Amino acid sequence: ALPDSIRLMVFDCAVNCGRLTANKILQRAAGTKDDGVVGPKTRQAIAYTPDLAQKFAGFWLQYYTDLPGWTTYGKGWTRRVANDLRI
DSSP: OOOHHHHHHHHHHHHHHOHHHHHHHHHHHHTSOOSSOOOHHHHHHHHTOTTHHHHHHHHHHHHHHTSTTHHHHHHHHHHHHHHHHHO
16 A cells, blocks of 8 residues: 555665665654554655655654664665665
């Protein structure tokens, strides 16, 4: 039920970070409570959030920078997010 512009990004994030984390990042990008449950309020916010993919990418990168492996894997993680934005 996600817009085409964000669907692949959320899936990719879920594969690499876990479904709960992907849902929370999506909720932050949409400006709703990040409880990990994508319910009616989140879906409504998603529909009315401009630049959702860019906001999602920003929160996803922020998540990565907080991980202890950032100095080692950060370059690859950044490329993954950037590639998802281009699709």
